[in-house]
Amino acid sequence: MNEYRIDDLARASGVSVRNVRVYQDRGLLPPPRKVGRTGWYNDDHLARLELIGRMLDRGYTFVTISELLTAARYGLEVKDVLENDDPGVLRNPDWPGARLSMDDLREKFGDEATEANIARGVELDVIAPLGEDFTVTNPKFLKTAEVLHGSGMSLADILEQNAAVRRDLADVAARFVSVVADRYLAKDGEELELDEETVTEVVNLVNRIKPLAHDTVSILFAEAMESEIAKALHKAAAQLGATPSEDSQAS
Numbered sequence: 633m634n635e636y637r638i639d640d641l642a643r644a645s646g647v648s649v650r651n652v653r654v655y656q657d658r659g660l661l662p663p664p665r666k667v668g669r670t671g672w673y674n675d676d677h678l679a680r681l682e683l684i685g686r687m688l689d690r691g692y693t694f695v696t697i698s699e700l701l702t703a704a705r706y707g708l709e710v711k712d713v714l715e716n717d718d719p720g721v722l723r724n725p726d727w728p729g730a731r732l733s734m735d736d737l738r739e740k741f742g743d744e745a746t747e748a749n750i751a752r753g754v755e756l757d758v759i760a761p762l763g764e765d766f767t768v769t770n771p772k773f774l775k776t777a778e779v780l781h782g783s784g785m786s787l788a789d790i791l792e793q794n795a796a797v798r799r800d801l802a803d804v805a806a807r808f809v810s811v812v813a814d815r816y817l818a819k820d821g822e823e824l825e826l827d828e829e830t831v832t833e834v835v836n837l838v839n840r841i842k843p844l845a846h847d848t849v850s851i852l853f854a855e856a857m858e859s860e861i862a863k864a865l866h867k868a869a870a871q872l873g874a875t876p877s878e879d880s881q882a883s
Contacts, residue, residue, distance in 0.1 A: 633674045633675050633676075634674060634675050634678075635665075635672045635673065635674050636672070636673045636674070636677070637670065637672065637673075638652055638653075638664070640673075641673040641677060641678060641681070644678055645681040645682060645685070646685075647681050647685065652681070655681070655684060658694050658698065659698055660680070660684055660697055660698055660701065661677060661680055661681065662676075665839055666835075667832055667836070668828075668831075687700070730767065730768040730771065731762065731766070731767055731768075732759070732765060732767075732768060733764070733765050733766075734764070737750065737766070740781070741777075741778070741781055741787050744781070744786065744787040744788070745787070749788055749791060752788070752791045753791060754766075756791060756794050756798070757769050757770060758770045758774055758777070759774070773794060776790075777790045777791075777794075804849060805845075808841060812834060812837055812838055812841065
């Protein structure tokens with residue numbers, strides 16, 4: 633993938649440097665990869681600028697472009713944006729930044745939308761207080777919690793499972809980071825010596841590892857899920873085939 637300084641990106645896209653910065657400030661263009669004081673853009677930024685240009689030519693406003701790009705990112709449809717009666721504010725709970733009232737939470741989780749569970753959700757960064765309402769900071773988990781709660785699982789248990797998974801993932805992240813840290817960082821008690829070239833190499837390596845680590849974990853998790861589902865189905869089949877006395881002994 634090609635990389636560009638902001639001047640190079642502006643020339644390649646036909647957009648002025650000023651407008652590149654404006655689009656970035658408005659949240660339409662993702663920030664560049666930083667190496668020291670230099671920001672590096674890539675072909676994805678170039679494609680995004682071309683898309684923004686086409687949308688502006690068709691008369692879309694910055695607000696509408698932002699909402700449509702957000703909808704596309706989270707797999708939503710254009711109608712989800714057009715049916716929003718409050719332009720500029722994301723109210724679909726599947727979107728980050730959506731605003732939920734206490735009544736909304738009670739509608740989703742019933743009597744389990746207690747102060748204790750809500751406080752735990754805030755602690756786990758699922759929702760965040762906003763005056764008397766809340767904003768959604770983790771829409772995918774909120775949706776998962778709603779589905780699990782609808783199947784009969786308690787909200788408190790769902791939140792605790794979230795906390796446990798976070799702890800497990802922190803260990804996974806530490807393993808990936810240690811691949812870089814063990815190679816470049818000094819051991820305890822030793823003096824750290826890094827020149828500018830090595831620092832740049834470390835930053836580049838970390839930026840390359842992040843998406844690869846994400847994809848690797850996603851693949852391994854999908855494989856693990858299939859394995860665990862198979863085990864659960866096998867256990868259910870065995871229990872269905874067991875006689876009452878065998879079943880009681882197994883339990």
